Amino acid sequence: MTAIVLPELKNGSGGLPSQPTQPVASHRRDIAVPALLIEDASKRFIVGRKRKPVVAISHVSMRLERGDIHGILGANGSGKSTLIRLISGLLTLDEGRVEVFGHDIVRDEMAVKRLINRVSVDAAFFKKLSPMENLLFAARLYGMDGTRAKREALQILARLGIGANRTTRPIEQMSRGMQQKVAIARALLTSPTLLLLDEPTTGLDPRSKLDVQTFIEELRETHDATIVLTTHDLAEAERLCGRITILNDGRVVAEDTPDGLIALVASRLGRPATLEDVFMTFTGRSLDDDVEEDESESDD
Amino acid sequence: MTIVAHELKASYAFIERNFFLTRRYWGWEIAFLVYSVAGALSISLIGADQGSPTLLLTLMVGAIFWNYLSVVFSWIAETISVERWEGTLEYTMMAPIRRWSQLLGSVLYAMVYGLVHTTVILIVLILFFPQLDLAGANPVTVLAFMLLGSFSFVGIGMIAAILPLLYVERGAQMTFVLQSCLLLVSGVYYSVEILPPWMQVLSHLSPATYVLHGVRAGLLKGTSVVDLFGDVWPLLVMGVVFIPFGLWAFGRAERYAKRTGKLKRVG
Ligand SMILES: Nc1ncnc2c1ncn2[C@@H]1O[C@H](COP(=O)(O)OP(=O)(O)OP(=O)(O)O)[C@@H](O)[C@H]1O
Ligand SMILES: [Mg+2]
DSSP states (O other), X not given: OHHHHHHHHHHXXXXXXXXXXXXXXXXXXXXXXXXXXXXXXXXXXXXXXXXXXXXXXXXXXXEEOTTXXXXXXXXXXXXXXXXXXXXXXXXXXSEEEXXXXXXXXXXXXXXXXXXXXXXXXXXXXXXXXXXXXXXXXXXXXXXXXXXXXXXXHHHHHHHTTOOGGGSSSOGGGSOHHHHHHHHHHHXXXXXXXXXXXXXXXXXXXXXXXXXXXXXXXXXXXXXXXXXXXXXXXXXXXXXXXXXXXXXXXXXXXXXXXXXXXXXXXXXXXTSOOOXXXXXXXXXXGGGHHHHHHHHHHHHO | OHHHHHHHHHHHHHHHHHHHHHHHTHHHHHHXXXXXXXXXXXXXXXXHHTTOHHHHHHHHHHHHHHHHHHHHHHHHHHHHXXXXXXXXXXXXXXXXXXXXXXXXXXXXXXXXXXXXHHHHHHHHHHHHOTTOOOXXXXXXXXXXHHHHHHHHHHHHHHHHHHHHHHOHXXXXXXXXXXHHHHHHHXXXXXXXXXXXXXXXXXXXXXXHHHHHHHHHIIIIIOOOTXXXXXXXXXXXXXXXXXXXXXXXXXXXXXXXXXXXXXXXXOO
16 A cells, blocks of 8 residues: 555655645555654754864654644754754755655755745845735745735735735834744745744734644644644643654753653652643753653653 | 746746835835946046047946946845845745756846846937947847846856855955956956956956957947857857856855855844
8 A cells, every 4th residue: 555655645745836745645544654754863063163063953863744743842052943944954964864755855855845844933034025025936936826826825814814905015014923924924825745833933922823823733634734843832832732852952852742741740750740841851951961861761 | 847837937936026126126226227327427428528439439338338247247146145134045045946047037137127227328328428429330239249248147146146145244245346356357448458468367257358349349330240259259158157157156155055054144
């Protein structure tokens, strides 16, 4: 069965981005190819002649199945954005490999690029251009034609609470949260099958946050998208993520379901725990050694 | 075939976006046009002042066509620096498009923009100097050299675009340095024969030298393109050599940027 499905997956996912890989979805259960596979990835940054390189990502491995929403938590500077950039091909790997739906990100660069999109913390746009002009440019890069791009952009923006009348004025006149919503729309417009969300809701008001979260859930259900989500909002992580990886200094220190992590920390602390306790436990520097021991135990 | 269609669509994306940018900054575009017209006019007036119609035309051609080449050149380089500045470069780099289609879009837009810009300046100058006699000019030669010139400037433009790719704040300014060096050696306002021999060697390596020589011959003497083959083939060779070299160099720079994390600005 798998042997039959595999080539079909290659076709579907290698095609134009405007065609979400429908035929594959129906075979979801049969597919052994993970949506995202990271094996032993490492990335160092050279920051000066005399200084030691910064190890941003160290021997990280991860596996996501189709339809997963996978959270990445970690303190500032723990390597979340670097990991997202490595998957996006914006940084090259020093070691290890990354595959998206069976395509190697280096060898099958174009195929992978068609499948992914990314939202980062900062909403980068041509600030003098309108949201519509910006979205049209982004959509065309992914092979969409203008009429369809405009129609779908309006739908997505409306869904995120931005009316059609706001789409023609320069984006610089929008508030930060509104710009962030346009950034989310930009990513969704290209129907990515793997969506990389780097703190997408940072800076949004509670209602907008909720809008975006509901939308992310909808996306998984209706578009069959797989999502990597980094966030500092623990309630958001708990609500959305099927599994959570915790990074500390570029290394994976824990990975489990939110409940699994909470149970683990609860038993360690000897009292009921929250996801906040989990975060504190695994990212606290004083507990580093403690954590490493635990890692090797739970890894077996 | 679908791949080519897809890439051409991507090229169109850059054309359309640059058009949107021009439209949004139209006030600035007019100011820039005034600046260019004033510059070309003041240089041409040196010729009028000397009472020499030939000098007037020579300087005028230099001013106008130097303007064309630098507009084309800076649009190509700016395609990168604007994106770098706005932070959108990471998104453009993530898109499933090849660099050549990005380049093609930028170049086509730059040429159309440059052509419109240059035509306006030309019209103003012709109105300003009614004594000019362009009856014997060969417009085909002029146009042919403009197209050939843009073609050979593409590779240099790509190489120039590397600077803003790697250095956000100062990279764009550095392209001006490159431009002024080209201005110096290309015989824009004087003949290259007066340059010291070592500089003349450099002038043979600048496409602008041949473009200006060809345009002047076409405009002043009505020489046909065929008779100017000596200026045509270096331009063709430079296009054929510089464009792949520019793409290759840009690719190298892109990989360097991805290895060292230079593409990112925030987050
Ligand atoms: N382009 C770069 N050049 C040099 N060092 C970098 C670069 N990008 C990231 N780093 C370093 O790599 C480490 C991880 O950074 P990263 O941006 O991935 O953290 P993060 O987990 O996303 O943090 P935050 O929660 O603040 O967004 C940091 O020490 C950072 O200084
Ligand atoms: Mg980050």
